[in-house]
Amino acid sequence: MRNSRKRWFAGFALTLVLGAVTAAAPAQAATGGGNNDFSCRPSAAHPDPVVLLHGTFATYYEDINFLQADLAARGYCTFSLTYGAYPQFPFVGGLAPIAESSVEIKNYVEKVRSATGAAKVDVVGHSEGGLQSLYLAKMQGISHEIGRVVAIAPPTHGADASGLLTLAYTLLGQSTWDNIVKTLGLPIFADELKDGAAIKALNNGPVAQPGVAYTIITSRYDELVTPTETSFVREPGVANQYVQDSCPVDPVGHIGEAYDLNVWHLVRNALDPANATRITVCAVGSPG
Numbered sequence: 001m002r003n004s005r006k007r008w009f010a011g012f013a014l015t016l017v018l019g020a021v022t023a024a025a026p027a028q029a030a031t032g033g034g035n036n037d038f039s040c041r042p043s044a045a046h047p048d049p050v051v052l053l054h055g056t057f058a059t060y061y062e063d064i065n066f067l068q069a070d071l072a073a074r075g076y077c078t079f080s081l082t083y084g085a086y087p088q089f090p091f092v093g094g095l096a097p098i099a100e101s102s103v104e105i106k107n108y109v110e111k112v113r114s115a116t117g118a119a120k121v122d123v124v125g126h127s128e129g130g131l132q133s134l135y136l137a138k139m140q141g142i143s144h145e146i147g148r149v150v151a152i153a154p155p156t157h158g159a160d161a162s163g164l165l166t167l168a169y170t171l172l173g174q175s176t177w178d179n180i181v182k183t184l185g186l187p188i189f190a191d192e193l194k195d196g197a198a199i200k201a202l203n204n205g206p207v208a209q210p211g212v213a214y215t216i217i218t219s220r221y222d223e224l225v226t227p228t229e230t231s232f233v234r235e236p237g238v239a240n241q242y243v244q245d246s247c248p249v250d251p252v253g254h255i256g257e258a259y260d261l262n263v264w265h266l267v268r269n270a271l272d273p274a275n276a277t278r279i280t281v282c283a284v285g286s287p288g
Contacts, residue, residue, distance in 0.1 A: 033072040036060075038115040040077035048122045048147045049077040049112050050271065053105065053129030055258070056094040059085075063258050064126050070264055071124075076271070079112045081105070083132070094128045098135055098198030105132055106140040113145060120147040122271055126258045127225070130154025130216070134233070135202050143209035150270045153218045153257050156207065157230040158199040207233045214238040215270035217263060221287060224254040241266065243285075246278075252285025260285035 034040025042049055050071055054063040060080035072078045082093040084101035094101070109121055123146055125133035130151030137143045208214050218231040220242050225231055232240040243250050243262050252260045261283035269276035 033075040034077045035069060035072040036079055037077070038079075038112075040116065042077050042116060042118050043075055046074075046076045046272070047118065048120050049079060049116050049118050050122045050124055051105075051109055051112060052078060052080040053083070053123065053125035053132050054080070054094060055125075055127030055129050057092050058127075059091075059093055064124070064129065066259055067124070067126075067264055067267065071268070071271075074268070077116055077118075079108070081108050083108070098128075098132065098196075099139070099201070102132060102135050102140055105136055106142060109136070109142065109145065120145055122146070122148040122150070124150040124152070124267060124271070125154065126152040127154065127254065130231075131156065131198070131202070134207055134214075135198060137209050137212050138202060138207060143212050146209075146212050148213045148215070148271060150215045150217070150267050151231070152263060152267070153222050153225050153254055154216065154231050155199070155225045156216070156233055157203060158196060159225040159230060206235055208235045208237050212237070213270075213273075215266075216240045217243065217257075217266050217270075219243045219250070219252045219254070219257055219285075221251055222254045222257070223288075239270070247282035250282055250285050251287040253287045255288055256286030 033046075040049070050068075052060075052064045052068050052071075054060055058064075059082040061082075064080060068078045068080055081104075083104045084096035085091075085093040086095060089095070096104075109123075112118070112121055123133040123136065125131070131154040133149045133151050134154060134156060137146050137149055214233065214237060216232055216238065218225065218228055220228055221244075222228050222231075228242075232238075234240070243252055243257070243260065243266065246266065247262045250260065250262050252263070257263050262279055262285065265277075265279050
């Protein structure tokens with residue numbers, strides 16, 4: 001009985017979320033948006049296709065999929081892929097080194113541009129996907145093909161996971177930790193944390209690239225990318241914002257940021273600043 005109640009509650013909660021999205025967004029057919037539809041053609045209102053990037057241990061159909069559906073329903077041509085998956089373990093992505101996955105993402109951006117005829121794309125990423133969006137614009141030589149970057153809780157300067165990484169370094173030593181994660185086939189855990197190769201490369205000189213508009217969104221209660229300030233890029237042309245700047249009582253945590261309606265609103269504002277709106281009714285996101 002208890003498990004049945006839990007399943008019922010989970011289904012009810014998901015129904016509420018999907019209902020809120022449907023009520024808040026115009027019908028997809030009426031606006032011409034698309035969800036991984038390479039026949040989609042950008043509209044005058046939304047001229048740049050949006051490429052969405054998931055986080056570590058996630059896929060294109062889990063993590064940023066509801067946000068993608070929301071944008072598609074509002075008339076955006078949206079695209080996503082599962083990047084960084086190993087052939088021997090293809091069920092989840094975001095596991096390969098940042099630099100390796102970045103090439104895969106670059107090729108996908110080129111595919112989207114070719115199919116849609118768009119000169120530029122906007123890139124929205126969560127967690128590792130947020131880091132990838134920043135890395136892509138700087139390290140792959142295609143900043144002229146990117147209009148906007150919206151990074152949700154990216155470990156821009158390396159994450160400490162609420163002190164767990166510091167503890168691992170103290171107990172094992174950094175070189176031992178790095179060897180362990182490489183042996184396990186999970187180099188991402190050395191790559192995107194403090195002093196990782198990708199973090200060093202990204203922060204060697206300015207992160208923000210000329211001609212690209214950047215927005216970084218995170219939660220004051222993010223428990224994985226810590227200190228939370230590590231997400232932000234304090235450079236000209238970058239808008240840094242906490243969810244709680246708009247919704248002070250939202251307790252949303254790291255994983256929940258991908259599903260948080262307040263975050264979605266801020267993403268939409270960042271993609272279309274000319275039509276940005278204030279959040280008048282705040283949702284309460286998942287603290288985990």
